[in-house]
Amino acid sequence: MDAGTDKPAASGETGIDPRYLHDWSGLERGTPRVLHRPRSTEEVAAIVAACDRDGSKITVQGGLTGLAGGAVPADGDVVINLERMNAIEHVDSLEGIMQVQAGATLQQVQLAAEAAGWYFPVDLGARGSCQVGGNASTNAGGIRVIRYGTMRDAVLGLEVVLADGSVVTSLTRLVKNSAGLDPRFLFIGSEGTLGIITRLTLRLQPKPGDTVTAFAALPSLDGVTSLLRDLRRALGPSLSAFEFMSTRFVDLSLRLTGVARPLETAAPWYVLLDATGAPGADVTPALHQALEHAMADGLVADCAVAANGAQGQRFWRVREGIPEILTELKPLINFDVGLPWVETRGFIERAEATLTARFPEATHLFFGHLGDNNIHVVSGPHRPVDFHAVDEIVYGELHGRRATISAEHGIGFIKKPFLHVTRSPEEIALLRRLKTALDLNATLNPGRVFD
Incomplete structure (x- = not known):
């Protein structure tokens, strides 16, 4: 076994730590064929190019803190986990700009910014585990969006490995750049389906007061x-x-x-x-x-x-x-929907009433950021056979409310059946065209977002 790759043992055992088989969603799909933990963009590119040639399917992993199942591999997948690509490469303390590898944790970035006299405002409860590449891939938000925006507002540039193994480096440091389409907006929020983010240029903010x-x-x-x-x-x-x-x-x-x-x-x-x-x-x-x-x-x-x-x-x-609540209510379903403020009361009242009538023994919790339109719903414990019915109740109440089924956790596998609630047929068709154009062989994170 080499330093960057965990391969199946000769006995037929995978030799892969079980923690790489699932994320926080609890979804389980299968056993991957091989796990790679590269240390550089060049290693990622070589792995991706080989997979694209031989038809292997890739599951891309960050900190495995997602709740939509997007990082969960299937039988036979090749897993690329970026945890070893965690370097803070450069901090410009004059301009407030940081260049990092995608596997750096959010907390690493926050501490490095603080040490340089700056502030990185994106903040999540999973800060010690989640990786900034994954944060960008799902356009994570967190508790400071009302003031600072989402990851999309914090990323100035990206380096991305495409499905054929080619590397696009667009690590711009500029806040304003109108030289044609901006590549970063193709990949931020694309959940690793169009390319693997390997490095990022981040925009820091002045340290706030008390x-x-x-x-x-x-x-x-x-x-x-x-x-x-x-x-x-x-x-x-x-x-x-x-x-x-x-x-x-x-x-x-x-x-x-x-x-x-x-x-x-x-x-x-x-x-x-x-x-x-x-x-x-x-x-x-x-x-x-x-x-x-x-x-x-x-x-x-x-x-x-x-x-x-x-x-x-x-x-x-x-x-x-x-964390304590999620443990207490297992098995549960976690939602992170988004609605205009004017629709908040109607959605919560109807969803809570229907959930309580249908599942009176379960606990149904409503909370969220609201300032960025984000409402979380936690419902459980439930029998797995009832999961789809719970989904239908909550997502059904979003129809006609100018809402989204995912405000920050992405679509992954778990929310895929309900994408039509958020996106029109024309929008979904456009997403499919982009996927086909950039990943003709469906090598990268296949089956996420849409089939």
Whole structure:
């Protein structure tokens, strides 16, 4: 066995660590023929070229934190996992630009930016495991999208290995570049179906000032969207995170994490928010004033503003109790839909009512970022035989709401049957034409997004 490749043993055992056989979705498909863990773009290109010639199918893997099954291999697949391509190659501390290999974890990038006096704003709960190449491949967002945007807004350039093994290097450092079509937008969000991202040029941001965290109880779902509107108007770009959670989510997270309840006031909905000013600026007075107005208007029943960073972290621990919740409710189904704010209440009320009527023994949780239109739904435990019925209920409520079935986790295999809810026949036809043009033999991540 060489340093970069794990091959099947002579006895017929695969010799492949089971962790490479599935991602966080829990989907299982089969046993790959071989696992490659290359260290360079040149190694990736050689592997891909050989697979394209002999008809082998490739599964591309990053940190295996996806929830759509996109990184799960089938029997006989060739797996390319980029975890060894994790170098921070260069940081320009003058301009705030970083060049990295695709296997670098999000946390590595964040720490390297901080060490250089800058800030990388994309942030996910899986920061210690997820890789920036995978973040770009699914156009990940996270909790700071309301202020900084998604990975698409943080990537200036890419290096990509195409299905025939050729390498396209477009590692531009420029914010403005109108020299024809921009190749990066073909590959960001394409889930590895058009090419394998191997290196990235990332745009860093100035370090923000101090953050003030608040936790609020709200009597209605309409109040959640109204509060978001009013805070955006009052705080402008200082509003850096806005998370909403149902009372069932909060109660379960508190029980499983052991965190003290932030508010004694019982309410059907809660909001967790961050306000972050410029360095040296104190946004606390503006936040207090905005929340006082919200309470006077009846949008907020009660709220607490964290007295210090430690208390703010305890507030956030409620929202970040996802690993414990997912473990508690297994086997479960996890959704990350997106809707216009005006459609939020109707979707949640109808989806919750239908899920509760059909599956009264299961727990149905609603939470999300909302400021970027992202709503998460967790429903479980369920028998696997009921998974499709749960999918049909949730995705069925998206029809006619100008919605998406995937706001940040991608389509992969799991959401593929419902792509038509999000994309028109003409859009799907265009995606197929792009796939055929760039990967005629369906070598890269076949079967993801569409057949």
